[in-house]
Amino acid sequence: xxLENSSTLTWFYACKVEDVPANGGVCVKYxxxxxxxxxxxxxxxxxxxxxxxxxxxxxALSRGMTGTQEGEPKVACPFHKKSFxxxxxxxxxxxxxxxxxxxxxxVEGDRVYIGIGAGGQNVExxx
Amino acid sequence: xxxxIIGNGMTSYKFCEKMIAKAAPGAVELVVFGEEPRPxxxxxxxxxxxxxxxxxxxxxxxxxxxxxxxxTLHLGDPVQQIDRTLKTVHSYKGITESYDYLVxxxxxxxxxxxxxxxxKKGVFIYRTIEDLEMMRDFAPKASTGAVIGGGLLGxxxxxxxxxxxxxxxxxxxxxxxxxxxxxxEAGSNLLKAKLETxxxxxxxxxxxxxxxxxxxxTGLQFADDSILEADMLVISAGISPRDEVARLCGLETxxxxxxxxxxxxxxxxxxxxxxxxxxxxxxxxxxxxxPGYEMAEVACxxxxxxxxxxxxxxxxxxxxxxxxxxxxxxxxxxxxxxxRTIIFEDTMKGIYKRINVSTDGKYLLGGILIGDADAYNxxxxxxxxxxxxxxxxxxxxxxxxxxxxxxxxxxxGLPDEATICSCENVSKAxxxxxxxxxxxxxxxxxxxxxxxxxxxxxxxxxKDLITSTMKAQGKYxxxxxxxxxxxxxxxxxxxxxIKEVRTFDEALDxxxxxxxxxxxxxxxxxxxASLWNEMILTKGNDTVQDSNDRYLANIxxxxxxxxxxxxxGGEITPKQLMVIAQVAEKYNLYTKITGGQxxxxxxxxxxxLPLIWEELVAAGFESGHAYGKALRTVKSCVGSTWCRFxxxxxxxxxxxxxxxxxxxxxxxxxxxxxxxxxRECAEAQSxxxxxxxxxxxxxxxxxxxxxxxxxxxxxxxxxxxxATCIQLIDRFLMFYIKTADPxxxxxxxxxxxxGGIEYLRNVVVNDSLGIAAQLEAEMQVLVDNYKCEWKEVxxxxxxxxxxxxxxxxxxxxxxxxxxxxxxxxxxxxxxx
Numbered sequence: 001x002x003l004e005n006s007s008t009l010t011w012f013y014a015c016k017v018e019d020v021p022a023n024g025g026v027c028v029k030y031x032x033x034x035x036x037x038x039x040x041x042x043x044x045x046x047x048x049x050x051x052x053x054x055x056x057x058x059x060a061l062s063r064g065m066t067g068t069q070e071g072e073p074k075v076a077c078p079f080h081k082k083s084f085x086x087x088x089x090x091x092x093x094x095x096x097x098x099x100x101x102x103x104x105x106x107v108e109g110d111r112v113y114i115g116i117g118a119g120g121q122n123v124e125x126x127x
Numbered sequence: 128x129x130x131x132i133i134g135n136g137m138t139s140y141k142f143c144e145k146m147i148a149k150a151a152p153g154a155v156e157l158v159v160f161g162e163e164p165r166p167x168x169x170x171x172x173x174x175x176x177x178x179x180x181x182x183x184x185x186x187x188x189x190x191x192x193x194x195x196x197x198x199t200l201h202l203g204d205p206v207q208q209i210d211r212t213l214k215t216v217h218s219y220k221g222i223t224e225s226y227d228y229l230v231x232x233x234x235x236x237x238x239x240x241x242x243x244x245x246x247k248k249g250v251f252i253y254r255t256i257e258d259l260e261m262m263r264d265f266a267p268k269a270s271t272g273a274v275i276g277g278g279l280l281g282x283x284x285x286x287x288x289x290x291x292x293x294x295x296x297x298x299x300x301x302x303x304x305x306x307x308x309x310x311x312e313a314g315s316n317l318l319k320a321k322l323e324t325x326x327x328x329x330x331x332x333x334x335x336x337x338x339x340x341x342x343x344x345t346g347l348q349f350a351d352d353s354i355l356e357a358d359m360l361v362i363s364a365g366i367s368p369r370d371e372v373a374r375l376c377g378l379e380t381x382x383x384x385x386x387x388x389x390x391x392x393x394x395x396x397x398x399x400x401x402x403x404x405x406x407x408x409x410x411x412x413x414x415x416x417x418p419g420y421e422m423a424e425v426a427c428x429x430x431x432x433x434x435x436x437x438x439x440x441x442x443x444x445x446x447x448x449x450x451x452x453x454x455x456x457x458x459x460x461x462x463x464x465x466x467r468t469i470i471f472e473d474t475m476k477g478i479y480k481r482i483n484v485s486t487d488g489k490y491l492l493g494g495i496l497i498g499d500a501d502a503y504n505x506x507x508x509x510x511x512x513x514x515x516x517x518x519x520x521x522x523x524x525x526x527x528x529x530x531x532x533x534x535x536x537x538x539x540g541l542p543d544e545a546t547i548c549s550c551e552n553v554s555k556a557x558x559x560x561x562x563x564x565x566x567x568x569x570x571x572x573x574x575x576x577x578x579x580x581x582x583x584x585x586x587x588x589x590k591d592l593i594t595s596t597m598k599a600q601g602k603y604x605x606x607x608x609x610x611x612x613x614x615x616x617x618x619x620x621x622x623x624x625i626k627e628v629r630t631f632d633e634a635l636d637x638x639x640x641x642x643x644x645x646x647x648x649x650x651x652x653x654x655x656a657s658l659w660n661e662m663i664l665t666k667g668n669d670t671v672q673d674s675n676d677r678y679l680a681n682i683x684x685x686x687x688x689x690x691x692x693x694x695x696g697g698e699i700t701p702k703q704l705m706v707i708a709q710v711a712e713k714y715n716l717y718t719k720i721t722g723g724q725x726x727x728x729x730x731x732x733x734x735x736l737p738l739i740w741e742e743l744v745a746a747g748f749e750s751g752h753a754y755g756k757a758l759r760t761v762k763s764c765v766g767s768t769w770c771r772f773x774x775x776x777x778x779x780x781x782x783x784x785x786x787x788x789x790x791x792x793x794x795x796x797x798x799x800x801x802x803x804x805x806r807e808c809a810e811a812q813s814x815x816x817x818x819x820x821x822x823x824x825x826x827x828x829x830x831x832x833x834x835x836x837x838x839x840x841x842x843x844x845x846x847x848x849x850a851t852c853i854q855l856i857d858r859f860l861m862f863y864i865k866t867a868d869p870x871x872x873x874x875x876x877x878x879x880x881x882g883g884i885e886y887l888r889n890v891v892v893n894d895s896l897g898i899a900a901q902l903e904a905e906m907q908v909l910v911d912n913y914k915c916e917w918k919e920v921x922x923x924x925x926x927x928x929x930x931x932x933x934x935x936x937x938x939x940x941x942x943x944x945x946x947x948x949x950x951x952x953x954x955x956x957x958x959x
Contacts, residue, residue, distance in 0.1 A: 015934045023642075024670030026934035037934070042632070042642055056958045059686055059943050063674060067644030070610065076645035078674030078682055083645070096188065
């Protein structure tokens with residue numbers, strides 16, 4: 001099991017690959033944070049963002065429908081269908097809306113890890 | 128070149144936006160001084176601050192925008208002095224900036240008439256967000272409010288007081304009528320009546336002479352010696368241009384205020400411009416935002432070297448005041464000897480429409496619309512472009528009677544130069560050219576021309592132009608699903624059926640490209656359900672379902688879900704009620720009876736859904752599909768079993784029908800009802816398909832809808848027996864499912880169907896297409912395949928696993944979910 005703990009990024013174990021639907025999202029708990037983890041099996045890509053939708057501040061993005069807009073992966077919030085790019089978190093259908101925080105994801109074998117920045121957490125990251 | 132802008136309101140922001148768009152990058156340095164502590168916000172929609180919008184929501188752009196555009200923005204720092212010789216400005220906080228050009232966009236302040244007592248506590252003006260915050264803090268102590276000023280702003284302020292929860296609000300207007308500059312006396316009387324039904328009391332021809340009370344207001348006293356008790360007052364009696372800084376440095380100002388400007392918006396100093404409400408052009412102060420934007424356009428262009436002129440601005444407006452449409456255009460008050468008037472008044476519905484026509488009957492000079500302003504855009508363009516009127520101009524007010532008019536015919540009659548979008552000044556020709564050049568969707572036209580991107584009022588006309596331009600080119604308008612599938616829903620339905628596609632991935636592989644999106648995924652999911660009726664969460668189709676279907680529940684504020692068991696026909700036994708009551712108490716759910724004659728339980732955590740349903744399923748309940756674009760309910764009146772008027776057993780028939788079509792998915796939700804006699808207690812005529820008992824059998828009505836544009840169902844067949852009725856419903860529903868566009872209710876589908884109800888009756892009743900047997904067979908497949916999807920989840924550990932909030936902590940619920948209390952039950956905590 002390899003774990004990186006660089007000064008800027010901490011990888012923590014989120015879940016198994018099979019726990020995540022092929023083309024959808026799940027919500028991952030990391031201390032007090034909620035992170036939405038998305039899998040695009042057709043493209044073999046993974047993305048992660050905050051679970052909180054900035055529109056009405058609801059913890060719902062992980063339950064949204066994923067897809068692409070002109071090739072760019074995105075998620076639509078289930079409440080009011082605000083769409084956000086999963087690449088850089090910006091809102092695609094309202095330029096005045098706040099952007100999402102995004103997190104890097106890596107998969108090793110059947111385990112999925114999410115990278116949390118701003119190190120300095122004394123944290124038990126082994127699952 | 129360096130430009131300093133004094134003021135950061137809407138006009139100032141627009142000037143910056145235009146300067147950034149027009150000037151070469153890096154060519155212009157912009158510095159803005161704003162007096163208020165916030166960046167520019169939408170003062171026009173200020174009253175929305177009390178109906179849920181925050182100050183941030185109202186911002187034109189966030190403060191970060193200015194930094195991103197390299198604009199220096201000083202907030203809370205008004206300019207106090209201009210040195211025209213040295214070309215510098217000095218601010219309150221001590222900042223000095225030089226300028227090549229200076230733009231004054233200082234706006235106006237609320238005009239406060241010199242009434243004694245105006246400085247008492249409880250008296251407010253209605254201009255800034257700070258004013259509104261003070262009002263909001265004071266309002267809980269007040270019960271009766273008053274507004275001085277019955278114009279646009281005064282009525283907005285009155286609405287604000289209503290939104291703040293004051294029990295009664297009075298509007299005091301000095302003139303004999305409301306909105307004296309926009310509407311006439313008859314219009315004012317109608318508006319007054321409408322506003323009074325909304326809780327406002329209107330007093331016209333009232334001059335306030337004194338504000339009473341010790342140090343807090345207790346009431347108002349008027350010139351006619353009458354008194355009005357009030358404990359909160361908003362003064363909204365007009366605007367006063369902010370020209371102090373201009374005066375101090377010797378620029379010419381009007382004797383009643385305002386900075387004098389020429390056609391290029393320059394003041395008496397050619398390096399200094401004035402735009403917006405502080406500018407005085409040809410003796411007029413323009414108090415609306417659209418002329419302010421036009422002034423910003425002219426000033427900006429002129430500074431950059433293009434000749435443009437401001438030549439005044441049409442003060443036509445259309446607005447929604449407390450839910451009432453009010454519009455005024457051209458010259459609404461043309462005197463009797465110069466025009467003929469046509470007036471339509473309906474005091475029952477609260478509608479007043481007046482148009483002034485030239486004496487030769489050729490031209491529209493102006494008008495007023497109250498209560499129904501749908502015709503505003505067309506009438507405004509007709510007046511502005513001097514379009515010759517039809518021989519019966521009253522048709523403009525009443526709509527064409529006798530004979531069909533083609534949709535959009537009005538827009539086609541406009542000349543090319545007609546301005547369709549007045550906010551962004553886009554002509555008909557520009558839009559049509561954009562369409563011919565390949566911009567065939569509303570989004571594309573918006574991006575290309577900017578039409579429809581500001582207030583949105585012109586969007587219906589833009590859509591009409593897109594459709595008619597394409598039709599004129601001979602293009603067949605196909606409603607393609609989205610960028611991932613180049614087919615209409617009808618075409619995709621047939622293709623999926625032919626190839627027996629069973630999953631979204633297969634559909635993408637065969638007929639689509641890319642990865643899908645939140646538009647096409649539910650469309651395909653709906654088609655699959657309507658063809659095969661397989662469990663929607665299996666075969667990887669769960670993530671393709673619309674948000675609610677994915678969890679077989681409706682998401683509510685806060686992130687909890689609602690639970691609705693099916694109650695066929697609205698009939699329920701006491702034992703069943705006890706099960707629901709016990710489940711609701713056990714899981715602490717809020718219960719409510721729905722319009723569909725069943726019970727809704729709110730506040731369920733996603734983790735609890737399988738547990739709740741396990742108990743409901745064990746007691747014999749099934750999913751009510753309240754979350755799906757599916758059959759909802761078949762309501763009933765109690766019918767012949769108990770009612771002395773009942774002709775047939777409507778409840779039994781309703782139950783039979785609901786059991787037959789439960790779980791059926793369609794392009795949109797389906798609602799039905801069965802009434803036992805003509806009194807129609809089940810309201811069947813507002814349903815997608817509704818049945819009413821007659822002496823001889825049943826009458827079947829179709830394509831009724833409720834919602835924001837209610838429409839009654841039309842008779843499809845009369846006096847049929849139960850078996851025939853069901854046969855016809857089978858055919859009708861399958862035909863709708865196969866041919867409708869996505870998210871189209873049956874009423875909209877029928878409205879768009881060539882040949883309308885006649886054609887539909889021919890297909891369904893007379894089998895004119897020869898497909899009736901096929902439709903019935905297809906429906907039977909779905910009926911035979913039905914399984915309660917919640918039962919399937921409850922019985923499958925694999926499916927149950929998905930109902931958890933955290934994938935890595937499935938026992939934990941979402942800690943951010945909060946509830947409040949209301950009348951012994953809970954409710955979702957308010958969202959911001």
